[in-house]
Amino acid sequence: MANVSLNNVYKSFGKTEVIHGISCDIKDGEFIVILGPSGCGKSTVLRMIAGLEVITEGEITIEGKVVNRLEPADRDIAMVFQNYALYPHMTVYKNMAYGLKIRRMPKSEIEKRVQKAAEILELTEFLERKPRQLSGGQRQRVAMGRCIVREPKVFLFDEPLSNLDAKLRVQMRLELRNLHETLGITSVYVTHDQVEAMTLGDRLVIMDDGYVEQIGTPLEVYERPATRFVAGFIGSPAMNFLNVRVSSDGASVEIPGGVHLPIENGNLPEYADKEVALGIRPEHFELAEEQQGDMSLNVDHVEVLGADTLVHGHFGEDKSSLTIRLSDIQHFEKNTILPLNVPPSKLHLFDSQSGTRLGK
Ligand SMILES: Nc1ncnc2c1ncn2[C@@H]1O[C@H](COP(=O)(O)OP(=O)(O)OP(=O)(O)O)[C@@H](O)[C@H]1O
Ligand SMILES: [Mg+2]
CATH class of the missing domain: 2.40.50.140 (Nucleic acid-binding proteins)
Incomplete structure (x- = not known):
C-alpha cells in the first residue's frame, strides 16, 4: 500500500511563497497527473514529494507515515526527469544496474531485476549498447528501466517525454500507460500537455499559480470544470x-x-x-x-x-x-x-x- 497524501503543503523560496497550501490524497496504485502552465509549481510539488525540496509548512505522508524530514534515499521513491541523463560510458545494462550496485544488492538479484525490466521495456537486445547507439525513445526507456529495477513504492515523473518528437511522444505515452497497468505502482506525473494528462491520468490535479484549481478524473474536469481557469485550460x-x-x-x-x-x-x-x-x-x-x-x-x-x-x-x-x-x-x-x-x-x-x- 503506497498511498501519498499532501496536507496543506506550503513552499516558500526565501520570502516568496510559490505553493499556497495544497492538499491531495493519492490512492495506492493510482496514476495522478499534475497539470498546469509553466511556473505554476508542478515540479516544486514533485520535488517536495521526492524530498529534494524542504516543505515550508504542512505535511506529506507516504503509506500514512509523515516523511517531511526523511532523506530522499529513505523514501523509496524513483524519479524520472525530462533530462534523463544516462551515463554515456556505461552500457544499457550497467546504466540500469548502477543504482542497485551502489545499494550493494547481490549480483544475482541485480541480474534478475535488470533482465525483467529489459523484457517489460523491450530493451533486451540493447543491453550491451551505449546510450549514444540508441534512439531518443529507447534512451527514455532505459531511464524508466533504471527506476523500475528499484521496485519503488512510488514513481515520480517530471515531463519525461518533452524531449521527444511528437510521434515518439504518442508512442511512449501508450507504453507508459501499459507499464503502469502491468506494474500498478503509484505514480505522480507532471506535464503541461493536456493531451498527455487526459490520456495518462486516472485523476488530474490542475494547478495555477501555486494553487490547486481542481482534482478530478479527465472526464470530470472536461465536463464539469470547477473554475473558469480549468474550463479555459482543458479542451482544444x-x-x-x-x-x-x-x-x-x-x-x-x-x-x-x-x-x-x-x-x-x-x-x-x-x-x-x-x-x-x-x-x-x-x-x-x-x-x-x-x-x-x-x-x-x-x-x-x-x-x-x-x-x-x-x-x-x-x-x-x-x-x-x-x-x-x-x-x-x-x-x-x-x-x-x-x-x-x-x-x-x-x-x-x-x-x-x-x-x-x-x-x-
Ligand atoms: N530554487 C528556486 N528558488 C527560487 N524560486 C524558485 C526555485 N525553484 C522554483 N522557483 C519558482 O517557483 C515557481 C514554481 O516553479 P516550478 O519549477 O515548480 O514550476 P513548474 O510548474 O514546474 O514550471 P515548468 O512547467 O516551467 O517546469 C516559479 O515561479 C519558479 O520561479
Ligand atoms: Mg517544471
Missing part, C-alpha cells in the same frame, strides 16, 4: 467565453442577439440581473436551419483540419469572437452567416469575479 481549441446577463428570475441567460438560453442545472436567483461568464466549448455548437438558431455567426476564416473543421467568426453587436468545431469537412466563404444552436446542457457558467463554477 479552448472554450469560448462570453459576458452574459442572468434574467431577473435567475432561470436563463441572455446572449448577445437577445436570445435567452435556459440554465439547465438550476436557477441562479442570487445572480438575477447580474453579469456572469458563459463558457461554451467549440465542439458543442450545432448548425441550425436558416433563419433559426440561438445565434448567428459571421464567418471570418475556416481551418479544415482533415477530420474536422474549425470556424472562427464573430457575432452580436460587440462582435464577440467565437470558434466552433464541426466534426466533418465543411467550407464557408468569409462573411457567411451561420445560424447556431447551443444545447442548454452544454452551458458552463462562472462568477465574473472569482471564476468559480455556478450551478450544478
Whole structure:
C-alpha cells in the first residue's frame, strides 16, 4: 500500500511563497497527473514529494507515515526527469544496474531485476549498447528501466517525454500507460500537455499559480470544470467565453442577439440581473436551419483540419469572437452567416469575479 497524501503543503523560496497550501490524497496504485502552465509549481510539488525540496509548512505522508524530514534515499521513491541523463560510458545494462550496485544488492538479484525490466521495456537486445547507439525513445526507456529495477513504492515523473518528437511522444505515452497497468505502482506525473494528462491520468490535479484549481478524473474536469481557469485550460481549441446577463428570475441567460438560453442545472436567483461568464466549448455548437438558431455567426476564416473543421467568426453587436468545431469537412466563404444552436446542457457558467463554477 503506497498511498501519498499532501496536507496543506506550503513552499516558500526565501520570502516568496510559490505553493499556497495544497492538499491531495493519492490512492495506492493510482496514476495522478499534475497539470498546469509553466511556473505554476508542478515540479516544486514533485520535488517536495521526492524530498529534494524542504516543505515550508504542512505535511506529506507516504503509506500514512509523515516523511517531511526523511532523506530522499529513505523514501523509496524513483524519479524520472525530462533530462534523463544516462551515463554515456556505461552500457544499457550497467546504466540500469548502477543504482542497485551502489545499494550493494547481490549480483544475482541485480541480474534478475535488470533482465525483467529489459523484457517489460523491450530493451533486451540493447543491453550491451551505449546510450549514444540508441534512439531518443529507447534512451527514455532505459531511464524508466533504471527506476523500475528499484521496485519503488512510488514513481515520480517530471515531463519525461518533452524531449521527444511528437510521434515518439504518442508512442511512449501508450507504453507508459501499459507499464503502469502491468506494474500498478503509484505514480505522480507532471506535464503541461493536456493531451498527455487526459490520456495518462486516472485523476488530474490542475494547478495555477501555486494553487490547486481542481482534482478530478479527465472526464470530470472536461465536463464539469470547477473554475473558469480549468474550463479555459482543458479542451482544444479552448472554450469560448462570453459576458452574459442572468434574467431577473435567475432561470436563463441572455446572449448577445437577445436570445435567452435556459440554465439547465438550476436557477441562479442570487445572480438575477447580474453579469456572469458563459463558457461554451467549440465542439458543442450545432448548425441550425436558416433563419433559426440561438445565434448567428459571421464567418471570418475556416481551418479544415482533415477530420474536422474549425470556424472562427464573430457575432452580436460587440462582435464577440467565437470558434466552433464541426466534426466533418465543411467550407464557408468569409462573411457567411451561420445560424447556431447551443444545447442548454452544454452551458458552463462562472462568477465574473472569482471564476468559480455556478450551478450544478
Ligand atoms: N530554487 C528556486 N528558488 C527560487 N524560486 C524558485 C526555485 N525553484 C522554483 N522557483 C519558482 O517557483 C515557481 C514554481 O516553479 P516550478 O519549477 O515548480 O514550476 P513548474 O510548474 O514546474 O514550471 P515548468 O512547467 O516551467 O517546469 C516559479 O515561479 C519558479 O520561479
Ligand atoms: Mg517544471
